[in-house]
Amino acid sequence: MLQSQIGPRLSEKTTCNISWDSITLGAYSTDASSYIVKPAAVAFPRNENDMIKILRFASRHKIPVTPRGGGTGLVGGALGRGIILDMRHFNTIRVGQGSVQVGSGVFKGELDRVLRKHGRFFGPNPSVGPFCTVGGMIGTNASGSHSLKYGSTIDNLIGVKIVTSKGDLVSLPSNNIIAKKVLKITGPEIQKQFPRITKNSCGYRIDKVTASSDTQKIIAGSEGTLGIIVSAKLRTITLSKRTVLIIVSYRTLKEAVADVPRILKIGPSSVEIIDHNIIRYIKTRLPRGARCLLFVEFDDNVTKKKTKAKHMLSDRMVTTTSDPKQIRQWWTYRNSALSYSLKSVSKQETVSSLIEDATVPVHRLPLLLDLVEYLTSKYPMRVITYGHAGNGNLHIRPILKKKDSHLLGKIAQEFFSGVISIGGSITGEHGDGLARSKFVKAQYGSEIYSRFRKVKQIFDPANTLNPGKIVT
Ligand SMILES: Cc1cc2nc3c(=O)[nH]c(=O)nc-3n(C[C@H](O)[C@H](O)[C@H](O)COP(=O)(O)OP(=O)(O)OC[C@H]3O[C@@H](n4cnc5c(N)ncnc54)[C@H](O)[C@@H]3O)c2cc1C
Known part of the structure; x- marks a missing residue:
């Protein structure tokens, strides 16, 4: 079936709204990644019956179907050439x-x-x-x-x-x-x-x-x-009744990540990290030489844990607060890390989402930073780093001049093989999507990858559900 026929033909089969006008297709061609894929039609199913009809239609005509939520995914997972299913009506x-x-x-x-x-x-x-x-x-x-x-x-x-x-x-x-x-x-x-x-x-x-x-x-x-x-x-x-947030400063990312295993022993609910590219947007006076902050939060046994943390981190502490308003403000800084980091990218530069979600065992975070140091010395790039240090999950975003963007493939190959060799995963939370699916086999090897194919066979033997993602 021609792309242009999919919307009109599908709308004959269901009573739910189906759109294929250029504005809708344009809006659903992007998500929070840098990929652009134009779909054939967007369906807005209202109930399970609509879903069943749409999927049977797609299966009969071998049309790809891609579900979409908020479209905030960072790897192009919600983009596809066939029918996009906008799930907004499933809202109970x-x-x-x-x-x-x-x-x-x-x-x-x-x-x-x-x-x-x-x-x-x-x-x-x-x-x-x-x-x-x-x-x-x-x-x-x-x-x-x-x-x-x-x-x-x-x-x-x-x-x-x-x-x-x-x-x-x-x-x-x-x-x-x-x-x-x-x-x-x-x-x-x-x-x-x-x-x-x-x-x-x-x-x-x-x-x-x-x-x-x-x-x-x-x-x-x-x-x-x-x-x-x-x-x-x-x-x-x-919900916990009381929370304490401690902000700790370091001169280097390496010093900070090396401290994380020690901090984890106190039992925090969160240990997050942001680098100097991001802390410059924080409207609070920071100690001279601070190039990196850890956010350490406790939400149980707060008094005891706070005392321990203060004792351990006293010479590095920027602030300790249990005031909900202040805590919210600090988390706004942390949660804005991605948008702050994009502010520092010039018109001549490009920022890649290919290698931005590696996760390694926490005690090996220094090795991950060594790998990044090696790559920044080998290739013409700089990086912005933030993320979930307590889980060993760093969002390391490489920034290159647009003229050097052809190097990204090589950089990704070397980065991913380094991450895998230090016992990590190429993605801790953002997924494979269009960005990383071709590296899944390198992550696990042929034997596990063939098991992934068998999983896909059980649920989607005709390969119509979001094809090209995870197993390619
Ligand atoms: C500024 C920013 C910060 C972020 N921070 C984090 C973070 O801290 N942690 C984190 O994990 N992620 C983070 N993300 C990534 C993203 O927000 C998450 O992956 C989020 O879970 C995606 O939800 P969504 O509804 O937008 O999904 P979409 O982008 O719409 O879809 C994501 C994937 O889920 C699939 N999907 C959607 N709905 C369904 C469904 N009904 N059935 C089956 N599959 C479905 C899609 O096909 C796609 O593959 C961040 C993104 C941005 C832009």
């Missing part, structure tokens, strides 16, 4: 005991607002704040500044309902047929072949599926390639 929230049943199109900001009324919250908190959706967070296995204590989305996903490429509704973990098939591909020996890190959004997380009660976890980080998430059951946590 039902709060239960220790969990919440939520539609995949619910925005994180709305979820936070509803849960707050019940004195609860959802642990993973991407810095993009209210603008991402539950579907997108599950799709990328998103995490955030408090994943150190509360885990990534995969660790908080109790159940999920998806529509498969054939238009079947499947609930996991309750579907025994799918569970059996998935469990054949996984096994305890798999875990040894995955990096030993606290966050990982590369490939399918078959290492996390060890029993039939875990099979929903295969959907976390699957980037819309295994099924379209309709709704999910998520674990919620009681």
